[in-house]
Amino acid sequence: NMSIIFITHDLGVVAQTADKVSVMYLGRIIEEGSVRDVINSPKHPYTKGMLAALPRLDDLDSPLKPIPGDIPSPLERPSGCVFNTRCGEVLGDQCSMDIPSFTSFGKSRRVACHLYKDGSGA
Numbered sequence: 001n002m003s004i005i006f007i008t009h010d011l012g013v014v015a016q017t018a019d020k021v022s023v024m025y026l027g028r029i030i031e032e033g034s035v036r037d038v039i040n041s042p043k044h045p046y047t048k049g050m051l052a053a054l055p056r057l058d059d060l061d062s063p064l065k066p067i068p069g070d071i072p073s074p075l076e077r078p079s080g081c082v083f084n085t086r087c088g089e090v091l092g093d094q095c096s097m098d099i100p101s102f103t104s105f106g107k108s109r110r111v112a113c114h115l116y117k118d119g120s121g122a
Contacts, residue, residue, distance in 0.1 A: 011054065015039060020108065023047045026074050026082040033109035043111040046083045081114065089115060 008014060014021055014035060021038050023031040023046065031044040042048045049067040056062065069086035072078055078085050084095040091114050103116040 011039065011051065023050070026072065026077050028082050028112070030083065030113065031111045033105075037109055043105070043116065044083070044113050045087045045089045045115075049086075049088075081112075091115065 018035050021035045022029045025046045031047050052065050080096040081100050094114050100112045100114045102110040102112050104110045
């Protein structure tokens, strides 16, 4: 019965040491859930991109797939969703104007993304 906040970009370490994870982008939590759920079925486009950018042991010759675009300055965050300037699934002006609220999936899974605003999702 212990909790710690462990900040890392190493998802391998997260998978081995944590039960629950909060994914952050530019200082905002954008997805939360069990490590197993988030890694096996990411919902937020940033989480999907971060996992897709990992090297694959079964295909070491393939080039890495970085998330496109430049990371905005944390001092000048984009309006709306903080990931909208790099997102490949932008929903027009909604993503650049409105901060997405969290949509829950069960008791411990939630995502802050306009794609899931109606509770269904992409």
